Amino acid sequence: MRITGKARARIARARRGRPNLGRNTIQKRKVLCPLCEVPVRSLARTGVGDEVVMSNLDTYQVVMFEFDDGSAHQTVMCKECSTGMTDDDAEAVYMANLAEFEQIENNGGGEAPWHLYESREITKFFKE
């Protein structure tokens, strides 16, 4: 299933004043905070030959969102943005995640359940 018009509209609303939201959060060598674009994960050497793995940086913070339909969603952002996050910021992070899901889907990475994602509203968020 391709992204729905309703999900697209909700992402577009969140991008007002945040035009890059969710456009380059996930990169080949690093993952950025969806709000401030500070790196939160990066490729690092393991010390075993040339082996590299994606590693969490000191900025890394896991945040849990709970929704009005009883579902939940775990995401990653930077510690600073996760502190004192407003409802508007939380919606922006969730919309950045939906934009990422669309990119993944467009790249052949599996279908997202848009009919669930497009309508659920965040009721609570907290650091994990």
Ligand SMILES: [Zn+2]
């Ligand atoms: Zn941030």
